[in-house]
Amino acid sequence: SVGTLLGTLKATIVSVASVPTVLGAVGFTGAGIAASSLAAKMMSSAAIANGGGIAAGSLVATLQSVGAAGLSLSTKIILGSLGSVLTFLSF
Structure with missing residues (x-):
């Protein structure tokens, strides 16, 4: 239905728009990886490995790149499309 489609579109937009905020919250920031954050722990483990x-x-x-620069338009379109399809199929 149109209501389901609009709900799917709204959820997708919110999901894609929240990616930089979520990455910043775990420590992948525009200024680099935040000390004592989950991102710092991930970086340490990756460096050791x-x-x-x-x-x-x-x-x-990749996460640091997105945290610093945000998502490119093409990535937003791909993630948005994938999210829309998956959300629509789940109904």
Whole structure:
């Protein structure tokens, strides 16, 4: 129905828009990884596992990139579309 579709669209927009806020809350900020945060613990674990460095393209590197710069328009479109489809299929 139209109501379900509008609800799905609204939930998707809120979900995509909240990504930078959630990442900032766990320590992936525009100024870098916040000390004593979950992000710092993730970075430490990744660095230990990789012999002291963070691999380009790793989860920690990607989350920090998004935390610092936000999501690109194409990523927002992809995540929004995927979220809309999954939410719609769940009804």
